[in-house]
Amino acid sequence: MSEVTTLPKIGDPAPDFTAVTTQAPQMRFSEWQAGDWVVLFSHPADFTPVCTTELMAFANRSQEFRALNTKLIGLSVDSVHSHLAWLQNIKEKMGVELPYPLIADLDMKVSQLYGMIHSGASATATIRAVFFIDPKRIVRAIIYYPMNAGRNIDEVVRVLTALQTADANACATPANWQPGDKVVVPPPKTVAEVAERLGNTTYEVRDFYLSLKDLPKR
Numbered sequence: 001m002s003e004v005t006t007l008p009k010i011g012d013p014a015p016d017f018t019a020v021t022t023q024a025p026q027m028r029f030s031e032w033q034a035g036d037w038v039v040l041f042s043h044p045a046d047f048t049p050v051c052t053t054e055l056m057a058f059a060n061r062s063q064e065f066r067a068l069n070t071k072l073i074g075l076s077v078d079s080v081h082s083h084l085a086w087l088q089n090i091k092e093k094m095g096v097e098l099p100y101p102l103i104a105d106l107d108m109k110v111s112q113l114y115g116m117i118h119s120g121a122s123a124t125a126t127i128r129a130v131f132f133i134d135p136k137r138i139v140r141a142i143i144y145y146p147m148n149a150g151r152n153i154d155e156v157v158r159v160l161t162a163l164q165t166a167d168a169n170a171c172a173t174p175a176n177w178q179p180g181d182k183v184v185v186p187p188p189k190t191v192a193e194v195a196e197r198l199g200n201t202t203y204e205v206r207d208f209y210l211s212l213k214d215l216p217k218r
Contacts, residue, residue: 007115008115008142016028017109023101038070041075044147050150056096062100083104128146134167158178171183187211188209
């Protein structure tokens with residue numbers, strides 16, 4: 001009987017690992033993270049068109065992620081030599097240099113650890129997974145994309161910003177939230193809190209269970 005691996009879910013510790021990357025022959029994930037947020041994303045294969053557009057899109061927004069105290073790291077099951085050749089090709093042909101590392105997961109250990117191999121899509125290539133990992137190395141959000149649909153980097157940034165905003169302000173973010181929009185106030189938990197909520201004039205009270213507020217301007 002094969003060993004059953006428990007794949008990480010939202011709220012679980014992100015599995016630690018050591019891997020070869022384009023920036024280090026042996027990288028210990030927890031040491032490399034060093035207390036920052038991390039967006040860990042996988043792509044199916046090097047030298048493929050959709051993946052190329054995604055790597056460039058992440059690279060073009062890298063300063064924005066850095067401003068959010070977030071490190072980017074990519075992964076596929078290709079070799080580090082293939083990765084290096086692809087990065088050089090992107091730099092020469094597309095004029096884009098990748099400032100973040102790519103994991104060379106040739107033995108699929110990291111891919112299997114994070115559940116990036118979906119047999120219904122491919123048994124030999126990773127799907128487009130995105131893991132949002134906080135400074136305590138807890139998985140905070142996961143997004144999966146099929147192989148034939150490229151990621152929306154705006155949404156990756158939006159989710160990351162929403163997580164950080166919720167943490168910093170003890171709130172939640174509503175549908176389609178963007179930075180600067182009102183946030184959701186936690187619902188009341190007692191009869192007394194319900195009465196207080198309905199009489200609150202500083203919130204936008206839709207009903208006792210749904211209230212919105214502006215965050216202080218920075």
